[in-house]
Amino acid sequence: MGRTPGKWQLGRNSDSVITDRIENTDDKHVAYYGGRVVAESISSDSDRHLISAAPELLEALQEVLKYCNDEVHSIDVWERAEHAIRKAGGERE
Secondary structure (H helix, E strand, C coil), X not given: CCCCCCCEEEXXXXXXXXXXXXXXXXXXXXHHHCCEEEECCCCCHHHHHHHHHHXXXXXXXXXXXXXXXXXXXXXXXXXXXXXXXXXXXXXXX
16 A cells, blocks of 8 residues: 655644645645645644654664564564554554
């Protein structure tokens, strides 16, 4: 499952997350939001920051799994990381 390309960041208005990749987007929307809308109507600043960081968090977690040993003490962490990656990829729980 693909995601909206580009770097995700906070939009110009107070309730949106945008990407810097603006192809296939109406110019009015780009002018209003400051980029291509990923999400809007996000009432919590904490949620906006988390959503804007989601692609970077996923990428970092995928890198961690490449270097994580599958030893007994790291199995729980490994399973949680795999679950988060599956969830971010759109797999059902």
